[in-house]
Amino acid sequence: MAESIVKFLETWSPIDIVLIAQNFDRFLWGALTTLELTIISLLVGGILSIPLAIIRAGNNKILNAPVWLFTYVFRGTPLLVQTYLIYYGLGQFEWIRETFLWGPVLSQAWYCALIAFSLNTAAYTAELLRGSIVNTSRGEIEAAKACGFSRAMRMRRIVLPSAFRRALPAYSNEVIFMLHGSVVASTITIQDLLGVGRWLNGRYYLAYEGFITAAVLYFIIVLLVSRGFRLWEKHWLAHLYPQDAVKTKPKKGLASFRI
């Protein structure tokens, strides 16, 4: 039975499904590399972005200018060029090649991709968070002031928890954007999901198989991520949604008065 299926696929399928199945474990490893790169850069970038966002939302002009420049440059240029600049560019400088960081970190494609991705997502996330910090309702801050909260305490207890929640829908876009952006890793020799697809096509001289498999796996990952975020939003933003219509439905006799 299994043999005849394989035989059927080998003769009739327009793409070589058997070959994909044989190399599927490599694709899974590639997917793992993609996820690893994405998740670690999101974590590092996310942690970096919090102080940056607070600075951008504040009034300190001396601190604000460099942070603005950082976010402007990283948001205004392609991730591919940023990654090339770090991976290929840093080697130009003698003094960088002589530091202790060169061997274990800066000459490694994986770390270079990680640095570029983290800085990139930090810039986008900082601007996104800044928006939601600035939009915190005035009343909440006034109430905190009236209770005698210091500025740091207001930020920690009032502004940030609510800003994080309100930034969640936009942040889910950033996560997917980063996942899409992580394909850049395959251009600097990293065997991520797309890297494996390119390897397969190069090795067996194929046109579709590797890319289609990578495309399908990326699609599945994006689908799962956006589903996950939707559930997360339901949980963390429940207080901002309109009340459930069924629960607050007025009694029949009163309905006509409630226009």
Added chain:
Amino acid sequence: MDLILEYQDQLLSGTWVTIKLALLSLLFAVFFGLIGAWAKLSKNIVAQKIAAAYTAIVRGVPDLVLILLVFFGGQELANSIGTLTGLWEYAEISQFAAGVGTIGVVFGGYMTETFRGAILAIPKGQIEAGVACGMSRITIFRRVIWPQMVVYALPGFSNNWLVQIKSTALVSVIGLQDVVYNGFVAGRSTRQLFTFMFAVLMIYLVLTAISDSGLRWLDKKYSKGIVRSDDG
């Protein structure tokens, strides 16, 4: 700096390729976006389903994967169709065509959502009024929907464009001689990759800065007489 001046011809011709690529694919994106928005809002269930699948795929799969698939797979497909039908012997898809087509289709998906939202923002009564006045569907689109849609779509459109112009860098991976590719080649032959990649970075920054201010100006111009709430 002297080195960059020495290679300025390559960088400038690359920049020109990038600009052409970005603008042409924008044209395609707007075209696909309009068709997609029309399909999503139409009563035809098949059209709705196709449009939904289109936006889902385009937003789910990274653009570089699609560019590679179109460039290498499309070539193979064109050749097998050629041999199957006997119409042509050998077809070649250029890097530029693959780039324009793919980026156009991908951002058409993003434009679909932008345009759909913009059309939905137009009060339904106006379209009904158009129908009541005996306007044809094309006249309603031209006179009622389009002028207002442009205004509502502009913020989303600006965002898409700024992302799109950066996406064009990916086409260098399939060997299109755009600004990234030319900068990379120049940097490698002079062993000054940082200098050249930094120059490329600055070129992109100028391109996005110009588009940003241009779009802001357009937004100001078109949103005269429209009240926007601040917390949008």
